[in-house]
Amino acid sequence: MxxxxxxxxxxxxxxxxxxxxxxxxxxxxxxxxxxxxxxxxxxxxxxxxxxxxxxxxGHCHPRVVEALAAQASTLNTHTRYLHENIVNYAERLTAKFDDSLSMAMLVCTGSEANEQALRMARQHTGKQGIIVSACAYHGNTEAVSELGTAFMPEAATSKRVKAVPVPDSYHGVAGVAQDDLADAYANSVKGAIDAFEEEGIGFAGMLVCPLFANEGLVTLPPDYLRKAVGHVHAAGGLFIADEVQAGFGRSGKHWWGHQFENVLPDIVTLGKPMGNGHPMAAVIARADLVEAFGEWGMYFNTFGGNPVSCAVGMAVLDVLEQExxxxxxxxxxxxxxxxxxxxxxxxxxxxxxxxxxxxxxxxxxxxxxxxxxxxxxxxxxxxxxxxxxxxxxxxxxxxxxxxxxxxxxxxxxxxxxxxxxxxxxxxxx
Ligand SMILES: Cc1ncc(COP(=O)(O)O)c(C=O)c1O
CATH class of the missing domain: 3.90.1150.10 (Aspartate Aminotransferase, domain 1)
Incomplete structure (x- = not known):
């Protein structure tokens, strides 16, 4: 108009x-x-x-709107008080992941979730280097902007982030046969890990969307991600799956994008669809990582995980399942x-x-x-x-x-x- x-x-x-x-x-x-x-x-x-x-x-789903209104007219506080909603929701959400991913930290945006995942990876390894793809967007906080190789200026100058080529079967790599693409792309992950270590920055982890959605939802060479994550773990780094776009059953067959690739992340970040428009996001991680991080430095989020948000998140899961x-x-x-x-x-x-x-x-x-x-x-x-x-x-x-x-x-x-x-x-x- x-x-x-x-x-x-x-x-x-x-x-x-x-x-x-x-x-x-x-x-x-x-x-x-x-x-x-x-x-x-x-x-x-x-x-x-x-x-x-x-x-x-669906826009303005009545069940989600009702859940929001009911809880908003009863109580809204934060997670420093006991409340059933956060525990019920965190239990129900983590139950949708592999048993090892048993703890949740609730936040408000995908950027915040990725920021927290970076802090956890760097705290866990004592190192700084993060690998991302060459056309990535993971949010807009200062540290996360460094990951934004698609268009964030910070990504061009960051010393603690390295981009690896987008593992794209359609375009491939000149001179490399289709059957060898997975190894070629995974080797570039290994190369970036080695470079971080040589430069004294050290390697903390790899953070990618398992569907490579912003990269163009590319078709991954079979076994690429498993091989890449193999290199990450062999070097002592963490694999962080950004499921902000890929998650909550978008792909139909699975709840989470990483399940397509037969890989197990150490940390998963969630956002966008989680609250159907209400600002909700989360870090789902291994218990040892969450506990070690908490011991090192307290994490508190004023709005993340409040009773209203959790009621909304629960309603979204209800609708996904019931419909x-x-x-x-x-x-x-x-x-x-x-x-x-x-x-x-x-x-x-x-x-x-x-x-x-x-x-x-x-x-x-x-x-x-x-x-x-x-x-x-x-x-x-x-x-x-x-x-x-x-x-x-x-x-x-x-x-x-x-x-x-x-x-x-x-x-x-x-x-x-x-x-x-x-x-x-x-x-x-
Ligand atoms: C893959 C991915 N991760 C993270 C984010 C950032 O989420 P938010 O805008 O909620 O901070 C986005 C946003 O577009 C995204 O596409």
């Missing part, structure tokens, strides 16, 4: 938030209401949300993936389609030989989709990978609307 009201709101926003506060789409959306997979703008136009993973069980949303992600996810692959047959610009449950990446390329990024076309496409009432976005090192990640109650009918609209917009590129 490009109305006078919106232009005025944008101007006021620029004055008070600055001109660099990012907005989606060429014509920013002014959204006023949400329900399930739908969003409405100020003109009453309805949009199919194929992007917002935070509204995980069988992981099964839905498997079934509808397979339908969407099939539809995207059918579009790939008809639209040359689609180089690769990748999917994990209700998480999809569609890589747009100039040609199928060099696979050069079709960045400008990706920009045009997401704006055209928005005009036609379907919200998607794009990611990857060249911003040429369509990112589709709808709320979990996404239905087959929603999928048909997505695929039809995408087909139309691709044809008009």
């Amino acid at each position: 490009d109305s006078m009201d919106n232009r005025e709101l944008l101007e006021r926003r620029h004055k008070v938030l600055g001109t660099h506060s990012p907005l989606f789409y060429e014509q920013p959306l002014h959204l006023v209401r949400g329900e399930g997979v739908w969003l409405w703008d100020a003109d009453g136009k309805r949009y199919l949300d194929v992007y917002n993973n935070v509204a995980h069980v 069988q949303l992981l099964d839905n992600a498997v079934q509808v996810g397979a339908f969407v993936a099939g539809g995207l692959r059918a579009l790939q047959q008809r639209h040359d610009i689609i180089g690769d389609v990748r999917d994990k449950g209700l998480f999809f990446a569609v890589e747009l390329v100039e040609d199928h030989g060099r696979r050069a990024p079709a960045t400008a076309a990706a920009g045009r496409l997401i704006n055209a989709m928005c005009q036609r009432g379907v919200l998607i976005s794009r990611i990857g090192p060249h911003d040429n990978v369509l990112k589709l990640r709808p709320p979990m109650p996404f239905s087959k009918a929603n999928a048909e609307q997505l695929l039809d609209t995408l087909d139309t917009c691709l044809a008009q590129l």
Whole structure:
């Protein structure tokens, strides 16, 4: 919508938030209401949300809203008092992980969770070096900004962070056969570990999203992550899985992204979908790490784990289970993936389609030989989709990978609307 009201709101926003506060789409959306997979703008136009993973069980899910309101009108304090909600929630959440990941620290944002994971890894090892991927984003605190190789300036100069190449089967490494890719990429992890030790910084751990979501949801060479984590553990470092995007059943088959790769993290960080929009995040870790850290330095968080947040988190788990949303992600996810692959047959610009449950990446390329990024076309496409009432976005090192990640109650009918609209917009590129 490009109305006078919106232009005025944008101007006021620029004055008070600055001109660099990012907005989606060429014509920013002014959204006023949400329900399930739908969003409405100020003109009453309805949009199919194929992007917002935070509204995980659907926008304004009544059960979540009710749980929030009920607890907010009874008591809200913090974790320095005994309360059933935090214990019940932490028990229920940790039960969804391997037995070794038995303790939780509740915080408010993914950045905070990663910040705390870094502190724990550095405290545990007495060393500083952290390995990340070459197109990473893990949040915006000072230490976490150093991990943000995708666009954070601190990452370019940090001595205590090293980036390894994105383990991307589609693009691969020049001169390396597909069968040798896992070793080639894992060896770069070993190389970074050795370099940290030689430089006297020492190696503390590797922190990656197990689905490499911000990197473009790349297809990992089989066994890459297991091999890389093998190097990490052999060097005494910790493996931190950032499940802020990958977690809470997004991939359908598993609750957590790392379960796809048959690896066991020492620490897992959670966020975005955890509170369906209420600011909730967590560090899930081995008990010995949590206890040793606590002995070293007290950790307290004013808002994290408060009774209201825990009531919300519990309601999100209830809905995921009762509405069988992981099964839905498997079934509808397979339908969407099939539809995207059918579009790939008809639209040359689609180089690769990748999917994990209700998480999809569609890589747009100039040609199928060099696979050069079709960045400008990706920009045009997401704006055209928005005009036609379907919200998607794009990611990857060249911003040429369509990112589709709808709320979990996404239905087959929603999928048909997505695929039809995408087909139309691709044809008009
Ligand atoms: C993988 C990943 N980790 C961490 C974060 C940071 O989370 P938050 O914005 O809640 O601090 C993000 C946010 O986009 C993310 O994508």
